[in-house]
Amino acid sequence: TNISDCFKFVLENYFCELSIFNLANLQFTEEKLGQAEKTELDAHLENLLSKAECTKLWTEKIMKQTEVLLQPNPNARIEEFVYEKLDRKAPSRMNNPELLGQYMIDAGNEFGPGTAYGNALIKCGETQKRIGTADRELIQTSAINFLTPLRNFIEGDYKTITKERKLLQNKRLDLDAAKTRLKKAKVAEARAASEQEVRITQSEFDRQAEITRLLLEGISSTHAHHLRCLNDFVEAQMTYYAQCYQYMLDLQKQLGSFPSTFLSNNNQSSTTPVQSVSTPSVLASASASLPSVSNSVVTSGLSELKSSSGSRKARVLYDYDAANSSELSLLADEVITVYSIPGMDSDWLMGERGNQKGKVPITYLELLN
Numbered sequence: 001t002n003i004s005d006c007f008k009f010v011l012e013n014y015f016c017e018l019s020i021f022n023l024a025n026l027q028f029t030e031e032k033l034g035q036a037e038k039t040e041l042d043a044h045l046e047n048l049l050s051k052a053e054c055t056k057l058w059t060e061k062i063m064k065q066t067e068v069l070l071q072p073n074p075n076a077r078i079e080e081f082v083y084e085k086l087d088r089k090a091p092s093r094m095n096n097p098e099l100l101g102q103y104m105i106d107a108g109n110e111f112g113p114g115t116a117y118g119n120a121l122i123k124c125g126e127t128q129k130r131i132g133t134a135d136r137e138l139i140q141t142s143a144i145n146f147l148t149p150l151r152n153f154i155e156g157d158y159k160t161i162t163k164e165r166k167l168l169q170n171k172r173l174d175l176d177a178a179k180t181r182l183k184k185a186k187v188a189e190a191r192a193a194s195e196q197e198v199r200i201t202q203s204e205f206d207r208q209a210e211i212t213r214l215l216l217e218g219i220s221s222t223h224a225h226h227l228r229c230l231n232d233f234v235e236a237q238m239t240y241y242a243q244c245y246q247y248m249l250d251l252q253k254q255l256g257s258f259p260s261t262f263l264s265n266n267n268q269s270s271t272t273p274v275q276s277v278s279t280p281s282v283l284a285s286a287s288a289s290l291p292s293v294s295n296s297v298v299t300s301g302l303s304e305l306k307s308s309s310g311s312r313k314a315r316v317l318y319d320y321d322a323a324n325s326s327e328l329s330l331l332a333d334e335v336i337t338v339y340s341i342p343g344m345d346s347d348w349l350m351g352e353r354g355n356q357k358g359k360v361p362i363t364y365l366e367l368l369n
Contacts, residue, residue, distance in 0.1 A: 037179070039172050045209060048216035049165070055219055056158050059226070063150040066233075070139045095135055101128030114323030116347065116363040120255055127251040131244050138240040145232035153222055157215075164212045171208045175201040256317030256366065311339035314351075314365040328358030338365060 041049075094102065104125030111118035178201045182194035313335055320330040328351045330336070338349040338360065351360035 037176065039176050039179075039205070041172075041209070045213055045216070048213060048219070052158070052161055052216050052219050055222065056154065059150050059153060063147060063154070066142065066147060066150075070142055095132050097128045097135055098132030101125040101130075101132060104128060112323065114321060114327075116361040119320070120363075123251060123254050127247050130247050134240050134243040134247075138236055141236040142233055145236065146229045149225060149229045153226070157218070157222065161212075161215050164208070164215055168205070168208045168212045171201070171205040175205045254318050256364075311337050311352075313368045314338045314349075315368055317364050317366055320361065320364050322358060326359055328353065328356060328360050330360060330364055335368070336360070338367075 102125065104121045106125075108118040108121030108125060111121065113119055113122060175198070178194065178197045182191065182198055185191040185194045314337075316330045316332055316334050316336065318332045322329040328336075330351070334353070337352040339352075341350055344350070344359075347362055348359045349362055349365070351358060
């Protein structure tokens, strides 16, 4: 008997809940068809809901595009996502700048560190690897300070808001269904029961509306938090680009006038106009310290020196270690005497420093007037 009564009680509750569910669905359908009245939310709550949806939409877009910016390779992003879901650390691999830098260094060693091209490749490769390290630091800092808070909002706070919003929608449907039953009640007893049901559902709806409102008002705090995260992201980018600029500035100082001399060695002249670029004063002052060499001056000076038996003074742009006894080792910024001899390779000149003499690569020199 007890088992039978329990079974009967469960069935009654099940069909009661099913009936309420069907009534709610019926109410929703009738509202969509314009056949039933709908309790409207107050304007303030509607505005909060709209603000939350807008925040969620743009937060997702910004987060996804930031991930693309930091890691352009979609396969790498998928791999990182899988490892994250498996709660495992992704294997460390070289990024693109580091890989390019390693190729340059390997090529420079293969061609010979003592050659102009080999030496330049090694220096460029080392700089690329430094940029790769800075890029890795940018990704790590941005992930912690920017992407993680955005993701926490999407996967945490907004999910809670969505859950409470659905509950509010159900409470509203229950309230409207109760109001509809009250209107249709004919008997006094039925009206009394319907009025009691309306009071209860109205109270539950008001309570749920207040809970949802309090959660939605937290969106303003979310915006303030995301603003701080955005400042951290901008600071990380600023540090990254400043590092890259400084690395390239140092590299340019090491390479000196290599591009101009390279063109002159191949009997070519640059016809591409140099565009005027407006830069901040700090960059302009840094650039002012770089050696400025005119292509035409270098080309004409080398041509005259090659065709004559005279000599010229030249400033050494950066250090050079002699590969053998026929070459002359050089120190950056020293001034030596250079001249050409018949049959010498076009990439080399004879250099003299006191009693020392030997071949020196043209790309390491800046001819003085």
